[in-house]
Amino acid sequence: MAHELSQLGWDEFFASAYRPYDRSDAAPGRVLRADRGVCTVLDAGGVTRASLGGNVLIGAARDPALLPCAGDWVVLRRWPDRRVTAEAVLPRRTCLIRRTADKDSTGQVLAANMDTVAVVEPIHPEPDDARIERLLALAWESGAKPMIVLTKSDTAADPEAIRRQVEAVAPGVPVITVSVRRGHNLQHLSPYVVRGRTLALLGRSGAGKSTLVNALAGAPVMPVQQIRDVDGKGRHTTAYRNLVPLPDGGAVLDTPGIRGVGLLDTAEGLSRAFGDITVLAAECRFDDCRHEAEPGCAVVTAAADGSLAPRRLAAWRKLRHEIEVESARQSARLAGAAGHRRRRS
């Protein structure tokens, strides 16, 4: 199956990053799926399995975020013994990165080079505002454009009312409702997966992401929960891919169904996800107002007079606290690493 890479988003940005690697036994390809030590890559000739080259491994030992992930563009090299290696990961235009449970690691890249991140949340039982806000901060931070997809709209009596409620926690972000079961509103997703565009899906397990991927692909390319065995034997693991190229060009990228998403260094994402608070903060008396007990705080005033939902302020504070704890931890780690280097030299 020959493939035109531009359909998958290959453009001048990646082509110029690739140029230094260009040689007769090398080729660019896009990672469909990454596992420990190997990745499944689509290049102009078709799908290949590649092991990780030495430089990629060395880089990843320093920073695990440099490991290839679904959506990455990599440089493939074909060796005379027919082995294929991924020799480099080209710079990412956008990437979704979360804090891992492991305190010491920097972060886990969930998806790379998507144009849009859809926060996927089932409409029933009621969408979880706090989860949406958290995932939106992550989505904004990725550099891609966020949107919200409320799934399973067939299970709600008044999907439009719920959609409007969710819009209130997502200022400036498009919110759509879809039902794959009824085939409702799926056409609203098409603009995000036209030729050359990649849409990443981010949401908890069971949100309906795989079902959406299958609907967009027009064929069952993803295992959906009810057909999985508990022991995993029934899973079509060989067919499983995170990045799915669509028949008309474009691609959809499923991220693993995550239980909790820790925020890393997401201050920018937070201020965009809480654009309403950011706008109010411009009116605070102090530039560095923390919106706690400072005099002349426009945010606290708005929460008191009801023009800002108090829940919204509480949610913002909780996420800010999390980010502050995390960045303090990171600075301590960096200081520790610097001290370590000094002692060794």
Ligand SMILES: Nc1nc2c(ncn2[C@@H]2O[C@H](COP(=O)(O)OP(=O)(O)OP(=O)(O)O)[C@@H](O)[C@H]2O)c(=O)[nH]1
């Ligand atoms: N009623 C209804 N159910 C749906 C719809 N879309 C998905 N579901 C059901 O929701 C459940 C979860 O769907 P999945 O697509 O497996 O969810 P997921 O987000 O991929 O979950 P993970 O793969 O664990 O991350 C399945 O039982 C689907 O059949 C829909 O439009 N309507």
Ligand SMILES: [Zn+2]
């Ligand atoms: Zn303030």
